[in-house]
Amino acid sequence: MLQLGQLDRTDDRPPYRQIAALLREAIDLGALAPGEKLPSETALTQHFGVARMTVRHAILELRGEGLVAAEHGRGVFVRAMPPVRRLASDRFARKHRAGSDGKAAFLVEAEKAGYTADVDQLRIFRDKASEGVAERLRLPLGSELVVRERRYLANGRPIEIATSYLPAVIAGGTAIEEPDPGPGGIYARVEEVGHQLTRFTEEVGARMPSPNERKTLELGASVPVLTVVRTAFDAADVAVEVCDTVKVASAYKLEYDFPAR
Amino acid sequence: MLQLGQLDRTDDRPPYRQIAALLREAIDLGALAPGEKLPSETALTQHFGVARMTVRHAILELRGEGLVAAEHGRGVFVRAMPPVRRLASDRFARKHRAGSDGKAAFLVEAEKAGYTADVDQLRIFRDKASEGVAERLRLPLGSELVVRERRYLANGRPIEIATSYLPAVIAGGTAIEEPDPGPGGIYARVEEVGHQLTRFTEEVGARMPSPNERKTLELGASVPVLTVVRTAFDAADVAVEVCDTVKVASAYKLEYDFPAR
DNA sequence: CAGTGGTCTAGACCACCTA
DNA sequence: AGGTGGTCTAGACCACTGT
Numbered sequence: 001m002l003q004l005g006q007l008d009r010t011d012d013r014p015p016y017r018q019i020a021a022l023l024r025e026a027i028d029l030g031a032l033a034p035g036e037k038l039p040s041e042t043a044l045t046q047h048f049g050v051a052r053m054t055v056r057h058a059i060l061e062l063r064g065e066g067l068v069a070a071e072h073g074r075g076v077f078v079r080a081m082p083p084v085r086r087l088a089s090d091r092f093a094r095k096h097r098a099g100s101d102g103k104a105a106f107l108v109e110a111e112k113a114g115y116t117a118d119v120d121q122l123r124i125f126r127d128k129a130s131e132g133v134a135e136r137l138r139l140p141l142g143s144e145l146v147v148r149e150r151r152y153l154a155n156g157r158p159i160e161i162a163t164s165y166l167p168a169v170i171a172g173g174t175a176i177e178e179p180d181p182g183p184g185g186i187y188a189r190v191e192e193v194g195h196q197l198t199r200f201t202e203e204v205g206a207r208m209p210s211p212n213e214r215k216t217l218e219l220g221a222s223v224p225v226l227t228v229v230r231t232a233f234d235a236a237d238v239a240v241e242v243c244d245t246v247k248v249a250s251a252y253k254l255e256y257d258f259p260a261r
Numbered sequence: 262m263l264q265l266g267q268l269d270r271t272d273d274r275p276p277y278r279q280i281a282a283l284l285r286e287a288i289d290l291g292a293l294a295p296g297e298k299l300p301s302e303t304a305l306t307q308h309f310g311v312a313r314m315t316v317r318h319a320i321l322e323l324r325g326e327g328l329v330a331a332e333h334g335r336g337v338f339v340r341a342m343p344p345v346r347r348l349a350s351d352r353f354a355r356k357h358r359a360g361s362d363g364k365a366a367f368l369v370e371a372e373k374a375g376y377t378a379d380v381d382q383l384r385i386f387r388d389k390a391s392e393g394v395a396e397r398l399r400l401p402l403g404s405e406l407v408v409r410e411r412r413y414l415a416n417g418r419p420i421e422i423a424t425s426y427l428p429a430v431i432a433g434g435t436a437i438e439e440p441d442p443g444p445g446g447i448y449a450r451v452e453e454v455g456h457q458l459t460r461f462t463e464e465v466g467a468r469m470p471s472p473n474e475r476k477t478l479e480l481g482a483s484v485p486v487l488t489v490v491r492t493a494f495d496a497a498d499v500a501v502e503v504c505d506t507v508k509v510a511s512a513y514k515l516e517y518d519f520p521a522r
Numbered sequence: 523c524a525g526t527g528g529t530c531t532a533g534a535c536c537a538c539c540t541a
Numbered sequence: 542a543g544g545t546g547g548t549c550t551a552g553a554c555c556a557c558t559g560t
Contacts, residue, residue, distance in 0.1 A: 255462065
């Protein structure tokens, strides 16, 4: 049974903050392990001798920090943190595509780092270019695109949604329109049709997820996401792919290396 | 006088969410301009015919989104959104240091983009290297460092906290320990003492701010921050500076450009 | 069904700001 | 002093989950 301290009436912090601090401490120390259920509001109310709203206020604070998630009718649970993926800016180097025996980069990386990886919710379809994508691909608005959507999971937990957009004139009719694009992934196929990749740009931001993203990524109320929009360029500096990703922020660390010039 | 709609009892959203939605709409439409004061809790209570806690719950939600900020004893005010800074990975190129007439890069950029920039809360002191910094600078734990802390503001709103760590053997006794490091900033001074900068690495992540950061950056309850830890290397590949920054996510877009190799 | 969290009421007292 | 938001109480009913 979990042991929690008592309120300190000489403490100048209000009771709800003290309760939040005590629970936060229990989580940090591991007395409340990830996935574990917190004492019910009723139990906490009795333990601390306060009104239910006071306990709820404390829990609201922890939810705001993304430390716990409430499940209606079940209880409040300590959130489990997914493993952290470190993404280096050389992760698309050709050497990483070779020798992977046709496995996707994400699966190879997972194997090395010791977690299980999955890709699901794959959707492939044609669409017209929206403003942001058209601008990045330097195509007219409404140009025909091949779109690949998918969701990445680590240890069974969703960590990323990715959507690739490629001009249909490049990707149309190739294995890029197949569920399995073959060894080396879609970048290898793009190079096969004559577009050797030379550089990438990435635009990185962070924000709160939309309700939809929250659902797809199974996120608690206030867990932020990292957004990365990558554009791939070929030797003629033609943009051949835009990849829009939404990543669970706590699961990622992005690494970039650039010259001082 | 602000006109607000009424609750719709047939709507399946709870009253507090409807009230939040009505206020959000008023803000989006400009009926409540940035800096303007919302009707008081008492006024809203009477307007909607609900208990005060219900109105507070709605306002709590808007505060969580960072749309409004409460000021004890004064009222609740619509927050102004800071302008978005786009940070390109060539922003430390030597050419940007030259010709800036001794002005810091941040101020020059602000002038061009048409917003006012300020740096405040400058603190300069000596400290011992903590684990993360020691590792990045490849120094023994506890090595003497020169530390520069400061806060950046755009249009008067805080948008970033930055902390630079430099080995005291490099930065000690130079203008880097002065409030004004002189033309070209601390990087120019580092190069003057024989460490020509050749490359940088950046580690990017996102998370919810700590209570302290929330206060310093004047953030709402659930507004995320971007974290960027930059390490600067000289020609001998010696790490000469670690710069730890915490940025208001909504105010930044980071841009990186890297070869496919 | 009992137990959980979600929402709401109608009060109360306090701390802070402006005047 | 009067108005504002901050915190708290002691109830109430509802919706969801599990047995």
